[in-house]
Amino acid sequence: MSPPVSPSPIQAPQHVQDLLTQLHKQSADQEFAISQTKKVISSTVIGDLEDKSPSGNAKAEFDNMMRDKFIALDEDKCQFVYQLITAMGATNIVEAGTSFGVSTIYLALAVAQNKARTRKTGVVIATENESEKAKVARGYWAQCGEDVEGQIDLREGNILETLKVNMPQVDLLLLDIWAAISLPTLKTVLPHFRPGAVVLTDNTVSAAAGYADLLAYMRDPDNGFRNMTLPFSNGFEMSVYLPDLASEKHFQDS
Numbered sequence: 640m641s642p643p644v645s646p647s648p649i650q651a652p653q654h655v656q657d658l659l660t661q662l663h664k665q666s667a668d669q670e671f672a673i674s675q676t677k678k679v680i681s682s683t684v685i686g687d688l689e690d691k692s693p694s695g696n697a698k699a700e701f702d703n704m705m706r707d708k709f710i711a712l713d714e715d716k717c718q719f720v721y722q723l724i725t726a727m728g729a730t731n732i733v734e735a736g737t738s739f740g741v742s743t744i745y746l747a748l749a750v751a752q753n754k755a756r757t758r759k760t761g762v763v764i765a766t767e768n769e770s771e772k773a774k775v776a777r778g779y780w781a782q783c784g785e786d787v788e789g790q791i792d793l794r795e796g797n798i799l800e801t802l803k804v805n806m807p808q809v810d811l812l813l814l815d816i817w818a819a820i821s822l823p824t825l826k827t828v829l830p831h832f833r834p835g836a837v838v839l840t841d842n843t844v845s846a847a848a849g850y851a852d853l854l855a856y857m858r859d860p861d862n863g864f865r866n867m868t869l870p871f872s873n874g875f876e877m878s879v880y881l882p883d884l885a886s887e888k889h890f891q892d893s
């Protein structure tokens with residue numbers, strides 16, 4: 640007997656659903672093709688590469704190799720993020736690492752639907768430092784239509800600069816960027832978190848060494864996060880920001 644198929648929570652027009660299916664397939668095919676050459680960049684190996692925090696020539700080689708790669712967030716993780724945003728009624732999302740904009744489509748759908756339901760304002764702030772990738776992403780969002788395209792503020796350039804200005808109070812941060820830059824990114828967005836904001840970080844098991852500084856920071860009780868590694872492939876960390884936790888801890892200690 641075949642295993643039961645998990646239902647999808649995604650509410651979207653058929654042409655958007657079809658585009659998402661096509662983009663996830665392209666991303667998976669690309670990762671498979673590269674895994675057949677010795678330059679493996681499946682998400683597990685991306686973890687290994689990230690762990691090495693390449694610098695100098697190695698970094699340039701790494702960036703070159705990634706320039707035309709989707710490396711899209713896995714479909715089940717995208718569905719989970721959409722479902723969580725819906726449950727939270729979240730309308731202000733930051734996506735660290737947009738690439739060709741696959742996960743961004745899920746964020747935009749959920750935000751559009753939450754805004755319609757709650758009458759709140761909101762935006763998906765997307766970030767990408769490769770201008771060609773940003774251009775392609777914009778093309779996919781245009782294909783989806785105004786409901787998706789109209790939610791997204793794509794900030795091109797280095798994330799540590801582009802997130803310094805015009806930040807709303809943030810409900811959720813998706814960290815889907817090279818591990819080495821994830822802690823500085825978190826610290827840039829942190830002052831804008833609302834209490835109860837959620838941080839989702841991809842590949843925290845496969846790239847655990849690369850994420851060591853980020854995970855140590857978020858797991859330090861003084862920093863106010865409650866953390867759980869969700870059992871998706873390669874790990875997907877869900878952290879809830881409750882800044883009063885730090886004082887609660889001191890209260891319990893006294």
Ligand SMILES: C[S@@+](CC[C@H](N)C(=O)[O-])C[C@H]1O[C@@H](n2cnc3c(N)ncnc32)[C@H](O)[C@@H]1O
Nearest residue numbers: 710711712736737738741742767768797798815
């Ligand atoms: C894993 S991919 C994002 C995949 C995307 N979330 C999706 O699901 O389709 C990470 C992206 O982060 C971008 N990136 C890496 N360092 C960056 C930086 N300093 N500033 C902005 N973007 C960066 C890379 O170019 C890459 O496209």
